[in-house]
Amino acid sequence: GAGVSQTPSNKVTEKGKYVELRCDPISGHTALYWYRQSLGQGPEFLIYFQGTGAADDSGLPNDRFFAVRPEGSVSTLKIQRTERGDSAVYLCASSFGQGQAYNEQFFGPGTRLTVL
Amino acid sequence: AQSVTQLDSQVPVFEEAPVELRCNYSSSVSVYLFWYVQYPNQGLQLLLKYLSGSTLVKGINGFEAEFNKSQTSFHLRKPSVHISDTAEYFCAVRNYNEKLTFGTGTRLTIIP
Secondary structure, three states, rough: OOOOEOOEEEEOOOOOOOOOEEEOOOOOOOEEEEEOOOOOOOOEEEEEEEEEEEOOOOOOOOOEEEEEOOOOOOOOEEOOOHHHHHOOOEEEEEEEEOOOOOOOOOOOOEEEEEEO | OOOEHHHOOOOEEEEOEEEEOOEEEEEEEOOOOEEEOOOOOOOOOEEEOOOOOOOOOHHHHEEEEEEEEEOEEEEEOOOOOOOOOEEEEEEEOOOOOOOOOOOOOOOOOEOO
């Protein structure tokens, strides 16, 4: 596709349930990022992948959050035992390579997660 | 650690008037600076970026920003706004790490 895609666009779940959010990056982009945007706030970094490995997961709030990128392309963000405070828009971005300042991060439209 | 402050949460401006959206940052190392725009129900789009060199950078849609190292600022400006500029604007910084640190955003509303 032409840009970063995320599915689903909206997800409503109940407290305590498990959810998976999917990100399909731009073809050829080796770097992939997850951010979380709560209402009225700017996006906050969660995790960054370079290829298949998580290069920086310092933004994951706790061990209920986990992300994978098994083949270096599509990534899945997994949230266990969801809480109402997890409600937010989850953004995915991708870019070429790493370590280059000019590597622009291209963002997807996001998944709006609502935990009832 | 680095942080970004956008003091103005909302800025109303009359159509065809100039606008300035303020951004200040703090960081113990050199940073790269960005402005992103988020139109309603859309993803973030890069407006412009400062990496090095000239402190005045020009972006898309007629926007420009000036990097001021002594004041640790990166204010966004446009000489004449249009209805289509209505959106949320985010300032962000990055250092040698890959992650972006965003401000809380400024909602720009254009008044006809």
